[in-house]
Amino acid sequence: MPMKPDLSIRIGGLVMQNPVMTASGTFGFGPEFARLVDLNRLGAIVVKGISLKPAQGNPTPRLVEVPGGLLNAIGLQNPGFEGFVRDYLPFLRQYQAPVIVNIWGHTIEEYAAIAERFSEVPGVHGLELNISCPNIKHGGIAFGTDKKMARRVIAAVRARTRLPLIPKLSPNVPAIAEFARIAEACGADAVSLINSFPAMAIDIETRRPILANITGGLTGPAIHTIALKMVWEAARAVKIPVIGMGGITSAKEALAFIIAGASAVAVGTANFSEPRCTLAVIKGIEAYLVRHHLASVRALVGTLETGSAS
Amino acid sequence: MLIENTIILSHRLIKGGYRLLTLKSSKIAPMVQPGQFVHLRVPPSADAVLRRPFSVFRAQAGRLAILYKTVGKGTQAMEALRTGDEVNLVGPLGNGYPNVCKNSLPVLVAGGYGMAALYLVAQRTKVKGIVFVGGKCADDILCADDFRRLGWNVRVATEDGSTGQKGLVTRILDAWLNKKPRGRTPEFFACGPNGLLKAICKRVGRNGWDGWISMDRHMGCGLGACLACVQKVRKRDASGKETWAWARVCTEGPVFACRDIVWEDNGMKQTSNTQHRTSNVE
Numbered sequence: 001m002p003m004k005p006d007l008s009i010r011i012g013g014l015v016m017q018n019p020v021m022t023a024s025g026t027f028g029f030g031p032e033f034a035r036l037v038d039l040n041r042l043g044a045i046v047v048k049g050i051s052l053k054p055a056q057g058n059p060t061p062r063l064v065e066v067p068g069g070l071l072n073a074i075g076l077q078n079p080g081f082e083g084f085v086r087d088y089l090p091f092l093r094q095y096q097a098p099v100i101v102n103i104w105g106h107t108i109e110e111y112a113a114i115a116e117r118f119s120e121v122p123g124v125h126g127l128e129l130n131i132s133c134p135n136i137k138h139g140g141i142a143f144g145t146d147k148k149m150a151r152r153v154i155a156a157v158r159a160r161t162r163l164p165l166i167p168k169l170s171p172n173v174p175a176i177a178e179f180a181r182i183a184e185a186c187g188a189d190a191v192s193l194i195n196s197f198p199a200m201a202i203d204i205e206t207r208r209p210i211l212a213n214i215t216g217g218l219t220g221p222a223i224h225t226i227a228l229k230m231v232w233e234a235a236r237a238v239k240i241p242v243i244g245m246g247g248i249t250s251a252k253e254a255l256a257f258i259i260a261g262a263s264a265v266a267v268g269t270a271n272f273s274e275p276r277c278t279l280a281v282i283k284g285i286e287a288y289l290v291r292h293h294l295a296s297v298r299a300l301v302g303t304l305e306t307g308s309a310s
Numbered sequence: 311m312l313i314e315n316t317i318i319l320s321h322r323l324i325k326g327g328y329r330l331l332t333l334k335s336s337k338i339a340p341m342v343q344p345g346q347f348v349h350l351r352v353p354p355s356a357d358a359v360l361r362r363p364f365s366v367f368r369a370q371a372g373r374l375a376i377l378y379k380t381v382g383k384g385t386q387a388m389e390a391l392r393t394g395d396e397v398n399l400v401g402p403l404g405n406g407y408p409n410v411c412k413n414s415l416p417v418l419v420a421g422g423y424g425m426a427a428l429y430l431v432a433q434r435t436k437v438k439g440i441v442f443v444g445g446k447c448a449d450d451i452l453c454a455d456d457f458r459r460l461g462w463n464v465r466v467a468t469e470d471g472s473t474g475q476k477g478l479v480t481r482i483l484d485a486w487l488n489k490k491p492r493g494r495t496p497e498f499f500a501c502g503p504n505g506l507l508k509a510i511c512k513r514v515g516r517n518g519w520d521g522w523i524s525m526d527r528h529m530g531c532g533l534g535a536c537l538a539c540v541q542k543v544r545k546r547d548a549s550g551k552e553t554w555a556w557a558r559v560c561t562e563g564p565v566f567a568c569r570d571i572v573w574e575d576n577g578m579k580q581t582s583n584t585q586h587r588t589s590n591v592e
Contacts, residue, residue: 028535035311036400036533048535056556063530063538065360070530077537077556220359272531273351273361275313275400 005289006296012164012189023268024102054080069220073213098125132170132195144170154186177237192243235261251284326449342369344430345406349532351398365427377426415494421502444479521568534561542572
């Protein structure tokens with residue numbers, strides 16, 4: 001009987017029972033999937049982006065399926081800090097899975113302020129800093145594609161919270177490793193990558209964009225191999241943990257991220273078609289570790305062999 | 311709400327590209343309320359990263375049927391499904407139609423295969439009402455006989471006049487409303503393209519009737535998480551002032567009270583991933 005492998009990983013002070021989390025924006029604010037997925041089995045629950053004040057998001061249509069993926073421009077609709085704490089957090093506190101709140105703002109001060117407020121709330125175990133959303137006019141990606149801005153916002157948030165801090169990086173940069181290094185230098189506990197790619201779709205009959213926002217963010221299987229390369233680059237550049245995401249539909253893509261250097265992974269778009277995808281990924285990682293006689297998932301992190309095969 | 315692997319009992323072409331898919335479902339079928347939908351996993355392909363939502367046509371002990379038309383890559387992939395194949399469903403989802411009010415006369419209005427979403431309303435109501443259905447041509451008029459067998463009065467309109475009255479369904483509805491004898495107050499249950507739903511809401515609002523419409527929006531998760539399929543609904547703010555809020559078609563809907571909908575035309579074509587309850591008539 002083989003030993004059950006140890007799936008646990010650590011991000012800053014946060015210990016996760018396994019490396020599989022939900023990607024922000026694809027798993028709602030907590031209760032939406034709870035009737036189909038045992039939330040206690042997740043490595044962590046990462047909720048949809050929260051801002052200080054409620055946000056209405058973008059007009060519709062907000063989403064369209066494209067070959068190999070999904071284009072969305074939801075626009076970070078959310079109930080705001082107070083609405084989330086009042087209406088959703090009590091539900092999430094019933095579960096043992098750590099809750100990581102994705103936060104965003106229009107200004108550096110807003111980012112810092114919401115980080116500080118969440119630090120005082122029981123039941124929040126980490127903050128993912130959204131500096132990479134392509135679908136809002138001010139904030140989001142503007143912070144994640146400019147090195148000076150990224151440094152300022154991460155440092156400002158770090159100064160106001162002791163919670164594990166995870167900047168979520170944009171793929172829309174020439175060298176993602178530099179942004180990972182900036183995050184590490186500013187005291188981030190981990191980096192997560194990648195957010196969606198700015199993209200668009202056109203209805204050629206009406207000659208109009210399909211999304212009301214004109215452009216959106218591309219996610220799903222189409223972006224997996226690009227995300228994989230970026231995770232590999234980021235993981236080689238920093239010592240803090242890297243959380244890999246982009247097009248995971250099974251344990252296979254998750255394992256590729258881990259081999260490339262990710263300590264944890266997040267399942268995003270696949271939650272929509274397979275609500276229990278996260279659980280299948282956990283199971284698949286465990287089976288792989290048994291099959292490869294690895295005692296822990298940590299032993300697999302960053303084990304990519306690039307020398308010539310002998 | 312459950313996730314269930316169902317087995318195809320039958321899958322056949324009815325007419326004009328419309329197909330009837332009957333599934334063996336011991337868990338979801340008994341829970342379905344009129345107007346609710348199921349989220350179906352299309353045979354996996356890289357091209358279909360989303361499930362497809364379908365209104366439930368029939369639901370009885372252990373069986374569930376949907377009526378669909380091939381309109382895109384998802385439904386195209388579904389055509390290949392055969393008896394005995396497994397199909398994964400999430401459902402039943404959303405809020406369906408309410409029970410018909412005591413003392414009211416149920417009036418169902420459908421555009422094309424919006425008919426399918428209304429069948430359970432008719433089947434589970436004691437009072438026999440009237441059904442108005444419209445389509446482009448005779449091929450778009452589905453399951454009229456199913457309603458007749460329940461003892462309902464079915465009135466048909468087609469744009470090309472190939473069956474029933476020539477013209478839009480609202481035309482035969484208006485003709486009936488003009489001559490309608492006094493008596494029970496009509497209560498509307500509608501499913502179809504946005505233009506039709508808006509026309510129903512107009513008539514309902516003008517006369518102070520009750521009306522319920524099933525909205526169609528491009529859905530992502532179907533579980534209320536992604537916030538893709540939102541619809542503006544009326545709301546009062548803390549000071550009592552009228553304003554609006556987003557409601558999720560998959561969760562607060564798909565059925566809404568006519569009086570709650572905020573209609574707007576932002577110039578965007580509202581897309582739906584299956585046109586699951588609407589017909590191709592607009």
